[in-house]
Amino acid sequence: MRLSHAFIPTLKETPAEAQITSHRLMLRAGLVRQTSAGIYAWLPLGLRVLRNIERIVREEQDNAGAQEILMPTIQPAELWKESGRYEDYGKEMLRIRDRHERDMLYGPTNEEMVTDLFRQSVKSYRELPQILYHIQWKFRDEVRPRFGVMRGREFLMKDAYSFDLDHAGAVMSYRKMMLAYMRTFQRMGLKAIPMEADTGPIGGDLSHEFIILAPTGESQVYYDAAFEEIDYLSGGAGGFSHDKPEDLERFFKQMTSHYAATDEKHDAARWDSVAADRRREGRGIEVGHIFYFGTKYTKPMNAAIAGPDGKLVHPEMGSYGIGVSRLVGAVIEASHDDNGIIWPDSVAPFKAAILNLKPGDAACDGLCERLYAAFGGNALYDDRSDRAGAKFADADLMGHPWQIVVGPRGAAAGTVELKRRATGERVEVTPEEALARIG
Known part of the structure; x- marks a missing residue:
C-alpha cells in the first residue's frame, strides 16, 4: 500500500x-x-x-x-x-x-x-x-x-x-x-x-x-x-x-x-x-x-x-x-x-514500512520500488513528499515491526537503514540483507 x-x-x-x-x-x-x-x-x-x-x-x-x-x-x-x-x-x-x-x-x-x-x-x-x-x-x-x-x-x-x-x-x-x-x-x-x-x-x-x-x-x-x-x-x-x-x-x-x-x-x-x-x-x-x-x-x-x-x-x-x-x-x-x-510481528498490519526520504530522486525511487515489489503487498510504502521527521513519526505511531529507511546517500551506495521498532536498533545493510532479516 x-x-x-x-x-x-x-x-x-x-x-x-x-x-x-x-x-x-x-x-x-x-x-x-x-x-x-x-x-x-x-x-x-x-x-x-x-x-x-x-x-x-x-x-x-x-x-x-x-x-x-x-x-x-x-x-x-x-x-x-x-x-x-x-x-x-x-x-x-x-x-x-x-x-x-x-x-x-x-x-x-x-x-x-x-x-x-x-x-x-x-x-x-x-x-x-x-x-x-x-x-x-x-x-x-x-x-x-x-x-x-x-x-x-x-x-x-x-x-x-x-x-x-x-x-x-x-x-x-x-x-x-x-x-x-x-x-x-x-x-x-x-x-x-x-x-x-x-x-x-x-x-x-x-x-x-x-x-x-x-x-x-x-x-x-x-x-x-x-x-x-x-x-x-x-x-x-x-x-x-x-x-x-x-x-x-x-x-x-x-x-x-x-x-x-x-x-x-x-x-x-x-x-x-x-x-x-x-x-x-x-x-x-x-x-x-x-x-x-x-x-x-x-x-x-x-x-x-x-x-x-x-x-x-x-x-x-x-x-x-x-x-x-x-x-x-x-x-x-x-x-x-x-x-x-509496537505491533508483534504476527498481528502487525504490514511487515515493514518503507520510508523514501527523497521522492523524485531516481536512486531512492528505484530502490524503494524494488523493495516494495519484493514484499508483495505486505509493506507500507511512504512515498509522500513530507519531511523526513513526519515520516519517522508516523512509522513509529503506526507501529510497523520494521522500518526500511532509504535516503539518497545510502541509495547511491546500495544500502538502506533497517530499524527494529521494538528495540530501536538501527543497522545499515544491503536491501537483500534487509529483506532476509524481515523474512
Missing part, C-alpha cells in the same frame, strides 16, 4: 474522548473511527490487524478440532424464551420487532442458537463430541461504553460451544479449549494467565478467564513465574497434544497447580506459600473466558440424543469466548511506548 493514496487518517493531537492508551493510539494511528457511542468503523490499517488476530484464533480453533460455522447476528426471541433467558438478560439486549410483529434480538451471545442447531441435527451419542465455533459481531447495549474497542457496544467475538455425552467428555473439551487459548495468545506475542473465575449460580469448578499482562490493565494480578516458562506451542518433549488425554490432563494440572489470581480473588495466605523469587505481580486485561455449564441449555430446550443404552440423554455443554476486536486494544495496551504502537 502506498501511503500517498492510503486511507490512513492519522492525528497529531489526541481526541478528548480517548481515556486509555489503546483508544488514543487507535484513533491517532488511523485504525478506527467512532460512528456512535461504543460503535466503531474499522479503517484499512485497523482491519488488517483485526483480520490477523482473527486468523490466528481460527487456526488454533481448527487445530483443536473445532468446526467453524457462522450464525446470524439477528436471532428469534423464541429461542431465548425456551431457555428462560429472554426476560432475565436485561437492557443490554437490543430487542427488535420485525414488520410481521415477530420478536427478534441482536445477539449478545449464541448459546440458544447453537443448541437449536445441534438438536435439529445430532441424534446419537456416536456423533459426539462436537465443538462448534464462529467469529461473529455481537451487540450489548452497555449503559456507559468506554475505552474504545475495549468496552464497546458492538464487538467481534469468537465463541465456541462443546457438546459431550457426559461430564468426563465435557472436561476433555474444556481442556482442549484451554490449551488452544494459551497457544493463541502465545502466537500473538502475549503473556496470558488463566485464572479461576466465578461460576455463578450454575456452580461447579470449571470457569477460567484469561488475563494478558499490560501495564495499563484494568485488574491487579498475582501469579507464579511458572506461567512465563511454559512453551504451549512446543510439539517436542514436554509439549502438549490436543489428541492425547494424558497430555491434556498434564497440561491442565500445570495450569491449575500454580497460583494465579486477580485482586478480587487474591488469597494472601496462598500467595505467601509461593516462593518469594517466583512471585510476580502486574496489571492485566481479560481477553477470554471459558465456562462449563452442563445441561443448562440442553435440558430446557430439549436437545436430547440417544445414549449408549438407547435412552435419551441431554448432552453436557461448555462455552468458550475470545474478544477478537478487544484483543486489538489489549495488544496495544501491552505493547507501546511514548511514540506509538
Whole structure:
C-alpha cells in the first residue's frame, strides 16, 4: 500500500474522548473511527490487524478440532424464551420487532442458537463430541461504553460451544479449549494467565478467564513465574497434544497447580506459600473466558440424543469466548511506548514500512520500488513528499515491526537503514540483507 493514496487518517493531537492508551493510539494511528457511542468503523490499517488476530484464533480453533460455522447476528426471541433467558438478560439486549410483529434480538451471545442447531441435527451419542465455533459481531447495549474497542457496544467475538455425552467428555473439551487459548495468545506475542473465575449460580469448578499482562490493565494480578516458562506451542518433549488425554490432563494440572489470581480473588495466605523469587505481580486485561455449564441449555430446550443404552440423554455443554476486536486494544495496551504502537510481528498490519526520504530522486525511487515489489503487498510504502521527521513519526505511531529507511546517500551506495521498532536498533545493510532479516 502506498501511503500517498492510503486511507490512513492519522492525528497529531489526541481526541478528548480517548481515556486509555489503546483508544488514543487507535484513533491517532488511523485504525478506527467512532460512528456512535461504543460503535466503531474499522479503517484499512485497523482491519488488517483485526483480520490477523482473527486468523490466528481460527487456526488454533481448527487445530483443536473445532468446526467453524457462522450464525446470524439477528436471532428469534423464541429461542431465548425456551431457555428462560429472554426476560432475565436485561437492557443490554437490543430487542427488535420485525414488520410481521415477530420478536427478534441482536445477539449478545449464541448459546440458544447453537443448541437449536445441534438438536435439529445430532441424534446419537456416536456423533459426539462436537465443538462448534464462529467469529461473529455481537451487540450489548452497555449503559456507559468506554475505552474504545475495549468496552464497546458492538464487538467481534469468537465463541465456541462443546457438546459431550457426559461430564468426563465435557472436561476433555474444556481442556482442549484451554490449551488452544494459551497457544493463541502465545502466537500473538502475549503473556496470558488463566485464572479461576466465578461460576455463578450454575456452580461447579470449571470457569477460567484469561488475563494478558499490560501495564495499563484494568485488574491487579498475582501469579507464579511458572506461567512465563511454559512453551504451549512446543510439539517436542514436554509439549502438549490436543489428541492425547494424558497430555491434556498434564497440561491442565500445570495450569491449575500454580497460583494465579486477580485482586478480587487474591488469597494472601496462598500467595505467601509461593516462593518469594517466583512471585510476580502486574496489571492485566481479560481477553477470554471459558465456562462449563452442563445441561443448562440442553435440558430446557430439549436437545436430547440417544445414549449408549438407547435412552435419551441431554448432552453436557461448555462455552468458550475470545474478544477478537478487544484483543486489538489489549495488544496495544501491552505493547507501546511514548511514540506509538509496537505491533508483534504476527498481528502487525504490514511487515515493514518503507520510508523514501527523497521522492523524485531516481536512486531512492528505484530502490524503494524494488523493495516494495519484493514484499508483495505486505509493506507500507511512504512515498509522500513530507519531511523526513513526519515520516519517522508516523512509522513509529503506526507501529510497523520494521522500518526500511532509504535516503539518497545510502541509495547511491546500495544500502538502506533497517530499524527494529521494538528495540530501536538501527543497522545499515544491503536491501537483500534487509529483506532476509524481515523474512
